[in-house]
């Protein structure tokens with residue numbers, strides 16, 4: 001198990017946590033999460049929009065040694081709704097405090113000062129321990145940080161993987177490194193796209209590398225990610241087998257030469273890389289200025305969290 005320091009804090013979290021977006025809520029996924037916890041992987045990522053907070057609550061069974069990261073959806077970014085959303089998440093999770101509470105996406109329709117003020121209030125009340133953001137550009141991060149009077153934003157959760165390397169190009173990785181902000185890499189397998197038939201040549205090259213080094217392709221992809229600072233990854237896995245495999249990627253301690261070879265493979269198959277969120281430009285320019293988030297939440301939130 002490899003641990004990394006969270007932001008500028010003294011806290012250590014596992015370099016590979018467990019993501020829960022699109023995780024079905026059934027006995028198999030519950031067993032898988034519990035298995036991860038049993039193995040000492042005490043970092044779970046969820047969000048109010050995922051509908052998995054209750055499942056996470058069931059898996060952790062009120063234990064307070066689990067590092068829980070959750071997120072507030074942008075339609076709840078006005079002051080009162082941030083507080084309400086957090087209270088509802090605490091209830092679903094069955095805990096008194098969320099370790100890392102993240103703004104899920106920026107939302108320009110609500111002043112960021114108002115949202116951050118609510119986040120600080122939650123922190124003061126002891127309902128959240130650390131403040132994080134997700135899908136924030138460097139500029140958006142700086143604007144949010146400037147609104148906080150007594151705490152640092154400890155993390156930015158963005159898509160980053162061997163097949164989607166945007167954080168290396170848009171400055172987010174460099175910024176996180178320089179400012180000691182943890183980069184939480186989401187979709188470390190491109191939401192499963194790494195295993196698509198379309199990427200077979202890429203996967204075959206990773207498998208050949210893995211055979212030589214005692215790693216599966218999934219483990220090679222994770223080992224490459226966490227070899228970077230200050231990156232931690234949160235793969236989603238529905239089965240015990242996948243959870244075990246992903247956690248074991250932390251035990252291999254790949255040498256620099258191994259990482260370099262994975263880097264070369266990724267470079268060689270650049271044409272098979274995933275485009276940054278297909279809708280990213282659209283998201284940046286349009287959706288954040290509209291009521292999109294609200295409509296999306298209306299459709300998703302209510303039903304999932306019943």
Ligand SMILES: NC(=O)c1ccc[n+]([C@@H]2O[C@H](COP(=O)([O-])OP(=O)(O)OC[C@H]3O[C@@H](n4cnc5c(N)ncnc54)[C@H](OP(=O)(O)O)[C@@H]3O)[C@@H](O)[C@H]2O)c1
Pocket residue numbers: 018019020021022045046104134135157158185186187188189190191192193195218219234235236237238239241242243245246
């Ligand atoms: N902040 C955000 O906006 C945001 C956006 C997206 C995701 N996230 C977070 O990031 C987490 C992970 O991203 P993701 O859910 O998009 O997908 P991902 O982790 O990139 O990929 C998940 C897919 O990979 C498969 N998989 C997992 N482990 C495997 C293994 N060892 N071998 C082969 N296949 C494996 C899973 O299959 P099985 O399910 O069958 O195991 C699933 O199909 C999410 O769950 C969520 O917590 C955050």
